[in-house]
Amino acid sequence: MSTSFQSPTMGAVHVSETQFDAVRPLPYKPISADSHVTEPPNCYTDYIDPKWRDVAPHMIANEKGGAQFVVDGMAMKIGMGGLAAAGVDPKEIKLDTASFDEIHRGGWDPKARVIEQDQDGVGGEIVYPSVGMLICNHPDADYKTACFDAYNRWLQEYQGGAPDRIFGVGQTAVRSVGETIKDLEKIREMGFWGVMMPCDPSTEFDYDDKRFDPVWQAAIDLKLPLSFHILTSQRDTGILGMGLPGRSKGKANMFQGLIRANQDAISLFIWGGIFERFPELKIACVEADAGWAPHFMYRMDHFYRRHRFHAGNTDLPRLPSEYFRENVYLTFQDDLVAFNTVELMNPARLLWANDFPHSDSTWPWSQQMLARQTRHMPDDIRRMILRDNVVELYNLPVEDDLIVVEERVTTL
Numbered sequence: 001m002s003t004s005f006q007s008p009t010m011g012a013v014h015v016s017e018t019q020f021d022a023v024r025p026l027p028y029k030p031i032s033a034d035s036h037v038t039e040p041p042n043c044y045t046d047y048i049d050p051k052w053r054d055v056a057p058h059m060i061a062n063e064k065g066g067a068q069f070v071v072d073g074m075a076m077k078i079g080m081g082g083l084a085a086a087g088v089d090p091k092e093i094k095l096d097t098a099s100f101d102e103i104h105r106g107g108w109d110p111k112a113r114v115i116e117q118d119q120d121g122v123g124g125e126i127v128y129p130s131v132g133m134l135i136c137n138h139p140d141a142d143y144k145t146a147c148f149d150a151y152n153r154w155l156q157e158y159q160g161g162a163p164d165r166i167f168g169v170g171q172t173a174v175r176s177v178g179e180t181i182k183d184l185e186k187i188r189e190m191g192f193w194g195v196m197m198p199c200d201p202s203t204e205f206d207y208d209d210k211r212f213d214p215v216w217q218a219a220i221d222l223k224l225p226l227s228f229h230i231l232t233s234q235r236d237t238g239i240l241g242m243g244l245p246g247r248s249k250g251k252a253n254m255f256q257g258l259i260r261a262n263q264d265a266i267s268l269f270i271w272g273g274i275f276e277r278f279p280e281l282k283i284a285c286v287e288a289d290a291g292w293a294p295h296f297m298y299r300m301d302h303f304y305r306r307h308r309f310h311a312g313n314t315d316l317p318r319l320p321s322e323y324f325r326e327n328v329y330l331t332f333q334d335d336l337v338a339f340n341t342v343e344l345m346n347p348a349r350l351l352w353a354n355d356f357p358h359s360d361s362t363w364p365w366s367q368q369m370l371a372r373q374t375r376h377m378p379d380d381i382r383r384m385i386l387r388d389n390v391v392e393l394y395n396l397p398v399e400d401d402l403i404v405v406e407e408r409v410t411t412l
Contacts, residue, residue: 110161
């Protein structure tokens with residue numbers, strides 16, 4: 001069985017029977033550690049350096065009337081319907097047939113965004129790109145840089161429309177060490193709260209190379225958390241048909257593997273001794289869930305104890321799991337396993353997110369889902385994961401007192 005309610009920005013919103021059961025909402029508003037914009041048609045064309053304007057990412061309507069972004073140099077067309085299907089009945093999700101007028105207005109309109117936050121019972125969101133997330137996989141580093149600079153300019157205006165509820169994360173292409181440091185400084189000057197690093201840098205060397213050490217020190221000095229989001233590595237994008245070499249394993253199978261690039265990034269920071277050299281550095285593993293982390297840490301410790309000598313990993317003074325627990329934050333949305341294994345992780349490093357407006361979002365029933373999935377947890381631990389940790393990590397300017405949420409009696 002299912003029902004629906006009317007959203008002033010979306011129309012009828014699907015709600016399943018299991019999502020709206022008779023559970024009281026939380027007594028305060030969580031803050032989402034991972035939400036997204038849906039870039040409007042002019043995001044790149046109006047804000048990009050003029051010399052790139054003729055090839056800037058732009059929106060088209062396909063033969064079905066669906067809104068799609070076309071990115072020069074990438075074969076795929078990015079369907080906006082699949083990026084803004086929060087609250088849509090799974091049977092009705094339109095990956096490439098939804099028009100721009102049909103999707104959540106809050107993806108680009110800050111006033112509408114606040115309304116949609118209130119519908120979900122959240123007090124604010126850390127906001128990431130959607131199209132820009134996939135542009136991380138573009139083969140041309142110069143093109144990526146132009147796109148990310150344009151996105152940051154647009155995002156600054158979007159965030160400015162609701163600065164106490166929308167907390168933007170800037171983008172950098174990591175084209176060189178020196179330029180990345182300048183990007184971090186500019187991102188902080190623009191008023192953003194964090195920076196999204198592509199899982200694959202545009203440099204010839206990877207993140208575990210000590211030549212990146214000045215970047216990590218700059219991030220610490222600027223108090224700018226570094227985020228690694230799924231789908232920002234070429235190894236993730238087979239699910240989207242972006243032409244990766246090798247045999248297709250099917251979309252369902254590829255979906256299971258979306259967290260692999262993030263796991264690899266975490267491993268680079270641990271095995272490369274980055275956290276040992278920079279103990280104050282914090283990174284966020286975004287939208288890759290958290291329920292897998294206890295076993296991942298266990299396997300790393302097993303390798304360290306059993307195989308580090310013949311593998312050459314002998315210089316870590318602490319177990320890999322200790323660095324993981326202290327320096328790595330994990331965001332997740334609907335991950336009951338994570339809530340049930342909190343004692344095997346560091347609860348001060350877990351961050352809940354609603355992933356709005358993407359199709360994997362828990363909007364508009366986040367309050368009900370969280371009340372149900374966390375009913376076994378101590379109140380102080382639950383509040384850490386749903387609100388306090390993200391406030392501390394990003395130094396957010398939000399009130400410390402509890403915000404009582406009015407119950408939607410008609411939906412319970």
